[in-house]
Amino acid sequence: MKSALGMLIVLTWSCLGATAQTRTLRPDDLFQLQRLGAVTWSPDGQYAAIEFSKPSRWLDSVPANDISLLDVKSRSLRPLSQRSNAYVGYFNAVWSPDSRRVAFLSVDRNAIVRAWVWTVGTATASLVPNVEPRIGLGDPPMAWIDGDRLAVMSWEPEAKRSGPLYVQILRGRNVANKWKEAFEGKVASVSVLESGGTVSEPNSPGVELVTVDLRSGLRKRLARGRIHSLSVERDGCCISFRQNPGHPVASYFETVNRAGDVEAGYTAVNWGTERQVIDAQSGQKIAKTAVERAPEPRPRPNLPPPPQPEARVLSIAPAGDAVLHIVNGPNGSHLWLSGGAGRPLTSSLKIWQANEWIQKIKLGRAESLSYKATDGTALTAWLLLPPDHVRGTRVPVVTIVYPGSVYRATEPTAFSPFRVNFEHPQLFAAMGYAVLLPSMPEPKNPADSHALGLLPNGVIPAIDAAVVNGVADPERVAVLGQSDGGFAVLGLITQTNRFRSAIASAGFSNFTSLYGTLYGQYRHGDLGRPEAAPVLRMLQLEKGAMGLGGPPWKEPDRYRENSAIHRAHKVETPLLLIHGELDFVPIQQAEEFFTALFRQDKRVRLLRYAGEGHTISDRANVLDLWQRMEKWLAETMPR
16 A cells, blocks of 8 residues: 555744734644645656545544546646545555556445446546455555556455554454454354474465456456565566465565565564466466566756745656645645646646645744764754743643654754644643653674663763753653553663653563564454564564564563563563553553563553554543543642
8 A cells, every 4th residue: 555544845934924822732733634644646747636534533543535637738636536424534546557547445334345446537436336446555456468458456355354454444353353253152252373294285265356447347357365565577578576375484584584674574564575477367377577676766856946845746747747735834735847848847837726824823932952962962953932932931841752763953843834744742831841852873793783771871860961952841751652652661661750741652661572462453363464473573573673583481680681571570660551452562661561560569550552563542541541641640740
């Protein structure tokens, strides 16, 4: 799927030109932002299919978009997708090689995906019958063979659906169904995972590769199985794809060792390593070697000055004769088309605008802060001050941490009001807190990437600098982190009592139990085969970013030393834990740390959100979370 699940151009916010500011940012505003998603140009550059977000109940996890067609010649936008409440949104536009047709996908509230095709000269797009494209992670399901034929990876009629949209829209349907079976007691509610021995490849319905001839309407199945990474050769002669029959676990580690890249292991688990090549007409296997093609790099043309000084390039037409610029600023969002259809690139027209309501919002003011880490390294942190902050007045501070973050002279995009973040810094500023983003450089030794002892190096000196700067109230400093940042929060509060309050979301506390726990979305097959989860986790800890170098039975000391759970007796800071039940970082990680503090009668609160993944996304849950975070900070950092 293209980056319809969250592509957003974010620009540095400028306070110039803001007028009639009457209120601060509210959590519900995150759901009102209109954003641009993927832009897909026709090969001849005469058209572009552009995704525009529409209001929905989710934050950036579901493609809640409409697709509009930009006619470069007339410089006009028109709807390409149907304006219907039956569909959550549209995404994944793909142009035919002759620029006459564009195919795109829709998803409805039952997570059923459909394919549509619009033909130049027609009024509306038409539904492609008898196909239900299977959506995978980074795995587009459609490719054009020629101007009339489309290849689609489609679910077979009786197949058990899964995938990212199945998780995000249905919020863990499989576990709900399994509990229903258990409650009714009519059929066994068992699920089976197996290792060792001979496991035969099931012949149950799954994915089929079909071709659809849009002229004749004929549909033909060419292959079936665990098919991924669809590609069509440029001459349209043949179709290639990866097929994943399943392999011994050791083979995935061998793949990583050969490639020298853990991403190769992740790809092998999700897609397999065997690439098949078949004839596009008959489906017969052929010996022609297929090469996985990356998009051909296009030289960037020498562009004239943008239509506005703060404009950024969003997308460039294939021939470089047309450019889309985006402006996100004090007056809202503006989309400009420059050039195209024989016009010079200096000829620009604004073709879309939205988010004018942002003019009424009083935002926090950002300023940089130079300081030195504990080891003497010169670093930069950024402060976001409350909207009505009076210089020289000390305020409580929320310190947002994420290992590996290094800030420089440019204001962080995290402060942009056009950025969708369920823990947005501007919302803390609106509550009267300054927000501190300290730099946390990666350790020089990759094996120390998650060493607890190195976490304070860039953080504590940044707080000291904010105190010296006259902004931070030294007695009212909180720390917050998400994902790796949640890990950092737990690690920090086991080493220092500097923080009055702590908030950790989607963090991990025990590498040993993390190694042996399934991804939340895979546990019941919502995202895919549950067997994939332990392999992905092993690769992540042994070969990936965690840098632990082996399984826990071979590296027990490193697993223990880097796990905050083993230092829980040192925690004195009140802690709020936030976790989604379907997170790929298992919720048991939060439950373990909660239990450790609960056993010691220490102040801790655990928020568990059913149906949520790695970030809190559903509108009701996001609004609930902000009420709870505001109350938590007021309770734990009173004046």
